[in-house]
Amino acid sequence: MNRFELLKLLQKTIQEELVICNIGLPSQELYQINDQPNYFYMLGSMGLSSSIGLGLALSINKNVISIDGDGSVLMNMNTLATIGNRAPSNYTLLIIDNASYGSTGDQKTFTGERTSLKDVAKGSGCQNVIQCSGEETSENLQKALSDKNNSYVIISKIKSGNVPVKPIPLNPVTIRDRFRKKIGLVSYL
């Protein structure tokens, strides 16, 4: 299973949820599969999907899912310590770990060698860390979303590989405003 197939499989679970999606191909694939106003597509700031989702989850009472990648988490690993110590129960970090920098040509990351994000997350203080296959991801994500007492980090181990997609045609402020409208904060759209 590659990222595109996984994102497709997750649709029924995340369709109504607030999702912060990682920059590059993850966002472009998600956009192509099923564009939704409750999906916040990152157009810059690689590494910060986990952090943006955390800030949102700390500010509202709805479930928030950060979809991140192994390369991006490696770039901002300190935020796992913030998540381990501060994440509220409405927060789920889903790391799609294909051991490659997909958006830049599938160069290998360290998670294909000695680095285990599961161990890093646990060592950082995250208490509910699940590592699973792509096929098991939906079920684990549903479990995380329905647990009202705990936050989760899910690491979905899949194969590398991408499908042809185009850049997201939406203006950043449009992405911002329709997302905030979904939360109930924008009335003029």
Next chain:
Amino acid sequence: MKISQKIISKLKDGGVDFFLSVPCKLLANMITILEADKEVFYSAIPREEEGMGICAGAYLGNKLPCIMMQNTGIGNSVNSIVSLLQLYQMPIVFLISYRGTPGEPVGAQGAMASVTEEILNTLRIPILHCNKESDIHKIETQSKHAKVIEGPVAILCNFDLMKDDQ
């Protein structure tokens, strides 16, 4: 403590209701005040760049966030400021302890101080200088200004202002 108390109170008057910090000796009193404050969210974080992300998320959730940091933190955060906060037009307040300004005992801090304002100017971030106690009341308007312009604003608290705030 009086100066720190006033700064936090003006930030809150300006609408700030979500605070992060990457600690600095000059921010220590503000951190102590915020740790005891039950009205607003506060947390220390390991790195400024992730703070920009957390603040972006807090803004999406209707907060007016403030990140407190040394001026060195601006250097750690340039891409996230431009390609997240400014790209999506997100109001965030940067409360910056301006290390390396006159009175600073650590010579090496002068290096980052010498480029701090040029970086902020290059990023077109409005700057409020707080050099003396009578400047502090302007923090309220500067914080509100972030919402008006839908982007980050900076407050630079220089060494002299903060050093005697025991």
